[in-house]
Amino acid sequence: MRTRVAYATLVVAAVVMLAPVVVDRDSYPGSTYPMFARDRGHISAVATAVGIDEHGEVLRLTPNLIGGSDEVVLAVETVLKAVRAGPAAADDLCERVARRVTRAGLPAVRIEIRVETLDAVRWFTDDDRTPLQVTRHAECPVEG
């Protein structure tokens, strides 16, 4: 690496790393490194999809069934985006999840797209696992 090329590489690397910080928009491979930076409080709103069996019991679904990938964060973001986009997007996601659940052979009779609000710290410290609030955004049957 010649000296000029080395300095040019250094400048490009600096621009790539600083640009997202300057414009305050997360990117890749430069990043604003937003994870864990903001205080989100102890109340968590988790966007998710759940299955409901014939007895009305909630079946927790894996990230793969929800988002089509094994990544938890992507599954949550998938539901969140659909919820924010409105009822049509939430219905569309619900049907996609239902198709995956059918293929997986889970004993769910319907799917709910919902946002569960919980006290995250108390969930661990007091064993109080009851959601403070559950908001349903879509509901669809699982073809059996």
Add this chain to the structure above:
Amino acid sequence: MARRWHRWFSAPAPPERLAVVRVLVGGYALVYLLGRLPHFLNVAGFVDDPRFDPVGVLWFLDRPLSEGAARALVVAAPVAGVAFVAGWRWRISGPAFAVLFLVVTTYRNSFGQVWHTENLVALHLLVLAMAPAAADALSLDHRRQRRPVPSSGPEHGMPLRICALVTVAAYVLSGYAKLRYGGFDWAAGETLRNHVAHDNLRKALLGDPWSPLAAPALQVAWIFPPMAAASLAVELVAPLALFGARLRRAWIAAAWLFHVGVLALMAITFPYQLLGIAYASMLPAERLLGWRRLVRPPPDPASISR
């Protein structure tokens, strides 16, 4: 000042050091791509996906790639990775793998969620790809050319310096983000405690493994202020790693422990850092070759002469 900086920046390094870093970083990226191949192939199938929100070098795309094109990139990347690690046709394979790794991981980050575990790998690969001298040793190119390994020079040292600066900058920016979004209150520990609780809760609700240490740790609120202050300090004082071997080793140990803590409390793995490869450019990495000789002793000279 400028002269001192240039002297530091262009300090010579042995070609084996740069070559070992090439093999370590490239090898990590190759194993990572192969290990996550099903996931990347799965993402390649996200056609007409409403989540598509391109980032980085793929900003110009207005829709996902066709499944065939995306799969071709996912398959081509590890092939180029083998050539990168072996140092075969380096001037082509180096940039090719760095760009393919960047594109494949950027594509995966373009569906609504940007991950932060591959940033350093991608940046280190790009820096190494810009260094023709990275294949001066431990490479098929070097073996084919049948010339002696060149002596230490700035062309071997400067890419390592840039990699080290990139590593340090990533930590500082991460610390800066905490001050920018959370202020100095971040060091009080409440934000960290909430994140530990939230991240594990999300995993628990989605049937993913969560940290068995989360519940006992969250019961003991007083441990979070010192942990938060220490985490922030490790990130913000990262530039100390550029000053002297003792400070460097101390900072690397602290940064590594920081990632161990993240793994223990949040079940979030930063494998590039935990394996120590993220810090290889700051260390006399060529000493690993000595371990190789210990494992496989050189042949008996008498047997060669016969």
